[in-house]
Amino acid sequence: MKTLTLTTREHLFWKTMTVTALTAAAIFCLSSIASADFETGLRAFEEQRYADAAAEWRVAAQAGNSRAQHNLGVLYDEGLGVEQNALEAAKWYQQAAENGVPGAAFNLGAMYDEGYGVEQDFAEAAKWYRAAADAGVVDAQFNLGLLYAIGQGVPQDYEKAYYWVSLASAAKDVSFEHLTACYQVLEELAPHVSSAGIKNAETAASTWWANEYASLQ
Template identity: 40%
Template sequence: MASARLPLQALLAAVMIQTAAAAETVPLPQPKPDTGMHTDKPIENQLPQPATTAEPAPLPSADNINPDRFGAKPADAAYGAFQRGLYKTAYNLALVRAQNGDPAAQTLVAEILSRGLGVPLNAAEAAKWYALAAEQGVPESQFQYALMLLDGRYVKKDEKEAYALMQAAAEAGNRLAQFNFAQMLVQQDPGDAGWSKAVSYYERAAATGLADAQYAMSQIYANGVGGKTRDDAHARRLLAQAARQNYDTAQIDLAAWMIEGRGGARDLKSAFGWTKQAAEGGNVAAENRLAKLYMEGIGVDPDLVLAAAWYIVARRAGLIDPQMDDFLQGLSDDQTKQALQKANRLP
């Protein structure tokens, strides 16, 4: 559960991004002369929507497991077994120590149970161990138990305790807690006071390389909220940082900014590349935008067949764009046939 985020219902409508299946009828931004001045209006406040906790986290590997998450030392035998994928062994080694009050072992047992690694998945039992370790100040357990308290499926829902635990984990340096605590602060106070309180937590999480937080900070600088002066150049750099981590919303926004010349020089070729990367990753809005780039020849040679193919992919996913529907109707029978064939081979 290391990649868990706040559940959807805990977020403000103001910070939700559009779902992939939402209709996108806004035309692409057009290249404009660089006058040295930016007269475009700030985009609406759009902070990233954290993933739900319903999907299981990826299995751990020796490269991405940090023993500090469990309050353990690298030489710890249970942690070592966990790192090597010997989950049942890790569970058996940690359980005895957990029962004797070791908070690192309690956290490890909870992690294994919550994900069903080598043992039957038991989120309710995991919650008990997370709670015990959280009481002893393990930031990872404080964060995970806070999520469970907000969710209310495996323990009684308690937003007040969740707030306190999330804050404690954030102050201790857990970057996911920092991001989610910032979201909670904005939820409590959607005004500038809430943003001002949240900014320091977003900043700390962004400094660790968390893409969600980098994107959040890009929107804060793009809109000049939370005590920050609007700074399009800084916002664009943050978008680029998140985009390089395959954060698809940042890739789409960065591409739009590059087409407009916002926050830096116009770069149509790179804009096309970022849009294509997001589209190939399965972002439906990006698939539709990529279709328009091919149709209008922005950053790439015009290709009506590929434009149609990408729109067909987006439409199959539920996105409807009247402009692109009209475009499809205007194709020849041969072009339509080619587009369908290409669409069937696209990601």
């Protein structure tokens, strides 16, 4: 069986610690109390009053605000306004991910990938990376590609690996670090994928992003 000559795991993108703002759709679905608590927490966070943000987001999170659940996970992950606690971070990421927050799904996938705050489980990592990847989180697309390249949590499949990393590389406004990692992994994968497979992956990736950007207009 063909194997990669270099370990691509070293390129793993870790969690994203950006808190999320409340969207109009989320406001529509939430009670006015939960929305007010979330927005009060967001103002406190922006003013670096992290303990106040944690208190407000806890109320909103317990009321079902998925963005507050994600953001509370970030605070526990980073130890901002609360004592750092990976178990609590994973708990809140899990709730937010199950409620459809892509950033939380990526963070939860990364925790399962690394065995941080949860027992290491590559199948769970792949599951949550896929949820985030389908929502356009480029780091999740990249990490999912690595799992397919190595065969951790999913069957080893170089064409799927090439597709997901191609998708991650085709997004707009990504960092130089991200693009460099993508291109290095694609270079490593290319000898293990047919010319037709490479072309199909690149075409599918371009089409996916074209549709995604069109849907945002």
